[in-house]
Amino acid sequence: MRRPSALHLVLLPLSAVMVTPLVWMILVSVSTQQESRRFPPGLPSGIEWENYLAAMRDAPLGSWLVNSFVVSAVCVAGNLLLCSLAGYAFARIRFLGGRVAFFLMLATLMVPFQIVMLPLLIMMRSLGLVDTLGALIAPNLATAFGVFLMRQFFTTLPRELEEAARIDGASRLRTLLQVLLPLMRPTLATLAVLTFLQTWNDFLWPLIVVQSPDTMTVQLGLQSFQGAHTTNWPKLMAATVLSQLPVLLVFFFAQRFFVRSVAAAGIK
Amino acid sequence: MTLDRRRLADHAAGWGFAAPAVVLIGVFGLVPVVWSFVLSFQHTDLTSPGTFAGGANYAKLVADPLFWDAARRTLVYVALFVPVTLALALPIAVMLNQRIRGVVLYRLAVSVPLVTSTVATGIMFSWLANPQFGLVNAALDAVGLPKQGFFADPGQALFAVVAMTVWGWLGFAVIIYLAALQNVPKDLIEASSLDGCGRARSFWHVELPLVSPATGFLLVWLTINGLQLFDAVYVTTKGGPLRATTVLVYHLYNEAFVSFDGGYAAAIGCAVFVLIAAFTLLQLRFNRRSHYEVR
Numbered sequence: 001m002r003r004p005s006a007l008h009l010v011l012l013p014l015s016a017v018m019v020t021p022l023v024w025m026i027l028v029s030v031s032t033q034q035e036s037r038r039f040p041p042g043l044p045s046g047i048e049w050e051n052y053l054a055a056m057r058d059a060p061l062g063s064w065l066v067n068s069f070v071v072s073a074v075c076v077a078g079n080l081l082l083c084s085l086a087g088y089a090f091a092r093i094r095f096l097g098g099r100v101a102f103f104l105m106l107a108t109l110m111v112p113f114q115i116v117m118l119p120l121l122i123m124m125r126s127l128g129l130v131d132t133l134g135a136l137i138a139p140n141l142a143t144a145f146g147v148f149l150m151r152q153f154f155t156t157l158p159r160e161l162e163e164a165a166r167i168d169g170a171s172r173l174r175t176l177l178q179v180l181l182p183l184m185r186p187t188l189a190t191l192a193v194l195t196f197l198q199t200w201n202d203f204l205w206p207l208i209v210v211q212s213p214d215t216m217t218v219q220l221g222l223q224s225f226q227g228a229h230t231t232n233w234p235k236l237m238a239a240t241v242l243s244q245l246p247v248l249l250v251f252f253f254a255q256r257f258f259v260r261s262v263a264a265a266g267i268k
Numbered sequence: 269m270t271l272d273r274r275r276l277a278d279h280a281a282g283w284g285f286a287a288p289a290v291v292l293i294g295v296f297g298l299v300p301v302v303w304s305f306v307l308s309f310q311h312t313d314l315t316s317p318g319t320f321a322g323g324a325n326y327a328k329l330v331a332d333p334l335f336w337d338a339a340r341r342t343l344v345y346v347a348l349f350v351p352v353t354l355a356l357a358l359p360i361a362v363m364l365n366q367r368i369r370g371v372v373l374y375r376l377a378v379s380v381p382l383v384t385s386t387v388a389t390g391i392m393f394s395w396l397a398n399p400q401f402g403l404v405n406a407a408l409d410a411v412g413l414p415k416q417g418f419f420a421d422p423g424q425a426l427f428a429v430v431a432m433t434v435w436g437w438l439g440f441a442v443i444i445y446l447a448a449l450q451n452v453p454k455d456l457i458e459a460s461s462l463d464g465c466g467r468a469r470s471f472w473h474v475e476l477p478l479v480s481p482a483t484g485f486l487l488v489w490l491t492i493n494g495l496q497l498f499d500a501v502y503v504t505t506k507g508g509p510l511r512a513t514t515v516l517v518y519h520l521y522n523e524a525f526v527s528f529d530g531g532y533a534a535a536i537g538c539a540v541f542v543l544i545a546a547f548t549l550l551q552l553r554f555n556r557r558s559h560y561e562v563r
Contacts, residue, residue: 005368014360015377021392021435022380024403028395040406086289095282101290108297112496112544114517115537118530119303120296122314139296142289172281201385203499208525219387223503226391233395240388251383255376262382262440263447 029237036233051238058229059239060213064221065246071136071217072199078141079195080188086142087150088176092162102151105144117205124209135209136217140199146191153187154180193261200247218243307534314530325535335536337511338519339543341426345515346494348430353441353490354483356434361445362471375446379439386436390503393432394419419505422512429513433500437493441486448482449475488551495544516540 028036029051031044055061089095090102120139121130129135157180165175206220216224222243229236251258308325312318329335364375381389396403397418405415418428452475460470498517501507507514507522514522517540524533 005366007363007366007368008370011363011368011374015374018377018435018438019380020403021389021396022384024396025388025392037401039401040409041401041403082289082292086286089282089285093278093282093285095279095286098282098286101286104298105290105293108293108301110545110548111297111301112492112537112540114496114498114520115304115534115541116297116300118307118314118524118534118537119300122303123296123300125315138292142292144293144297147289147293172285197383203386203502204521207502219385222385222391223387226387226503236391237395240391244384244388247383247385251380252376255379258382259375259379259443262443 025237025240028233029241031234033232033234036237048234051234052242054235055239055242058235059221059225061218061221061239061242063214064216064218065243067133067215068200068217068219069246071133071140072196074137075140075199076192076195078137079143079146079191082142083146083150083191084176084184084188086147087152088154088172088180090147090151091154092159093172102147105147108144109148113204117208120205121208130209131211131215133215136199136202136206139205140195140202143195146195149191150184150187153184157183189257190261190264193258197247304534304537307531308538310531310534312530313528314524315528318531321531325532328532329535329539334511334514334519335516335539338514338516339539341513342495342497342515345426345430345497346491348427349433349437349494350487350490352430353434353437354486357438357441357445357486358479358483360438361442361449362475364442364446365449378442381436382439382443384436386499387503389432389436390500393428393435394504397428420509422508422510425505425509425512429497429500429504432504433494433497436500437490441490444482444486445479448479452478484551484554488548491547491551492544495540495547516543 027044030047030049031051032048035042035044090098116139124130124135124138127134127138129138161183162175162179165179166172170178200217201219202217203219203223206217207223210216210220213221213224222239225239226236307318309321309323310318311321311324360378364371364378384392397405399405399415399417399420402418404418408415417424419425456474456478457470460474461467465473496517497515498521501513501515501518502521505513507518516536520533520536520540523529523536
């Protein structure tokens, strides 16, 4: 018994409100300067591709995107590897100081980043990492949240799985790689998605540790571009569209996956 | 003998597996917390070595009217942002949990802000709320209302930031609620309807209590994020106009990187930390009391 629901009367306008900012960003990005400054605003008469060319000419969007991608990819890889190993150890091996280390690590989850960032900046300066991608990667290479997520996952697995392999003489590392890894895929995917979103959208830390345009991530670069082009809305919007494109594309093709990852992290 | 050797092997294996992550998190996550506390008792510009300041930074904090203004604005922001997001998210999640045509598209529309960065959001909303030719003013104009300044108006800027961040977080909250609603056993709803419960009553008495863990999680999560508000302000108003959006973390940023008073910034940071810890503990306690579970 499926009849047209009255809910559409609420959901349709609601969805319109939610996507309006994005749709309008795209519309302004193909408008002319004059069209972007009329009141009331209207639809552009043609498609002004020149805005995109101008944005790419004035903003090193390519290298910003590459920087963001490198930082995110390295951090995702680091988290997948290091958090799996540590999560396994905390869930399955009883070792000296293990519980204390785990507790201390969990405690860092409570700490807001603004507390950490001032000493972190001093550390990066003495390591000579200021204004390099290394400064963006190092603090995010392994996260307490990732270790916690992986530990929770390992505690839900039946011990018999690995015991059989261990009795057959496989080492811990081999057991982890050959027996458990295939089962870890959904959890690893969740961790990958969340780490990627977090590093890709990070703003405050790049803002204080990176200065030169060549080292900027796409968020920071876009913000500096905004500061320099406040009057040219079409060009600014074109740059914004280009900066959002990679993540939006991934999102549209893997929406369910994204949503499941976010939900899983929230509920656990 | 063999037992001891095996235990030794366990210690070695445990640390071998855990050490890389533990060392990284310790160095970049734990050491800076202690260090920050030390900084808050120093005079430092964060570039040259600091000198001992005693309690001077905390004395300054107590006497700084800008700090108390920023704290008040932060609390006003959180007091609006969190309840508004929750109050919108739950009914939307309930609607998106129905089996209706096009629900997948609606879900997509609602969750799109999830992948839109704060910088992009800030740029889009700056245009939408533009005092001269923004879309929102066009809508107001169409119904005969005067144009508003929004981000440019000291009396409205903080509320504009609330609206923008609610847009940005709504998708996240809806997804969390949806996941919780989908975990509510169908037979419970059926049972309540057999007992003569209407849709509204079964929602109120069955579903709402069962999603309370999700509400609790969102309450903590949104509050923590709200207390740390910075990015959204930086990309729209830079704390202005007339400091109307200078919230705590923005004040901290100003002190550290505009006034180069790193020690005072660290003291503000410690105050933010205490505030967050207090809120978290309070809400966790409250949560435990109103916790329902189905087995």
